[in-house]
Amino acid sequence: MSSANPARDLDEEATATVAARKQRVWDGPTRAMHWLLVASLGFCWWSGVKNELEYHLYSGYAVLWIVLMRLYWGFFGSSTARFTHFVRGPVGIMNYLRTIHHRDSAHSYGHNPVGAISVVLMLGMVLTVVGFGLVAVDVDGLYSGPLSSYVTFKQGRHLAHLHYHWFEYLLWVIGIHLVAIAFYYVYKRQNLVTPMISGSRTVSEAPEEDLKHAPVWRFVLGAVIVSALVYAVSIGFYF
């Protein structure tokens, strides 16, 4: 039986089509962690350059929390956030690289095999920089890292310099990450930024794969464990 209002029928059909053409790519926690990491790293950079070490310490803890949570989510999170979903071996990476210059190659679902390298590299480098920061000694001996009592003044100063230089290397890798996103946008006409904000992307055909959400309790459990760990680090494990 047809509806009394054909225009409304059309509207609903259109909405249904659009809904079917939305593919969910990233869950809320993954997106939130991504942008919070951007904001926290930005604040770390500013407070470090300005020698506002009191605030620098807190933003460092925020970065540590986010990275540890992201690692946890890489094992127990939603499907596209998991390392097993995107980390590929040399063969997978080479196969992907062979067609990377094709402008019409298919859009990868989640991180592509090369993007995966930068994800792992960036997470590892952020963790390294934070690690050096935890044991770094402030030249004024005032706002040193929470684990600096385990090293001498001289060792801690050396670690502070490593903390500084590894952040510079990290900035280069972040630069490459941004250039890659620009390359996909301009050359391959693939917008990778919008899905990282909205969580989904528009597809021309019905998606083969859809996001499998991890339950909320699993995020809460991880948050509790990671918070306890970051707290223990912040007091230098002196309970």
Place this chain on the structure above:
Amino acid sequence: MLVLLSRCLFVAAIACSCFAVVHAVAGPAETAQIKPRQDKLRDMGGALKAINDEIKKGKLDWDNTILPNTQTIKERSGYLLNWFPKGSGPESGVKTYALPAIWQKNDDFVKLGKAAQAEALKLDQVAQTKNGDALKAQVLATGKACKACHDNYRSPDYEKENEE
């Protein structure tokens, strides 16, 4: 026109070399201050770290750690303002993170130096009372007094290189 230009260049070259000579003879006495001053300031940072480490551990060893270190900071800070004679800045040619502003805004520099001395003196007095909370507060106040000077009068480049 060309003659005038070459004369100007000649005069400029002479002026530059005079300037260089004056600076080259800025005096060994002044430049000799730089290395010991760095060592002493670093010792003070190390002493404050040693005190902060005790605070972090939550166990204050007053006689073996806290008091010797507050004394180091107090004694060294007493000489603080003698370590920066005019001519011991970057123009000396010796590697230093001391900025020329120390001598350009010397009144402010001296004011901050005296404030740091006062805080260092108080730190040692507080340590003698062996009151943990008071010590924590005074360590922060002393560190901030040190930092006030460092923020304006020390080159941020010190973070880039190992200060050996």
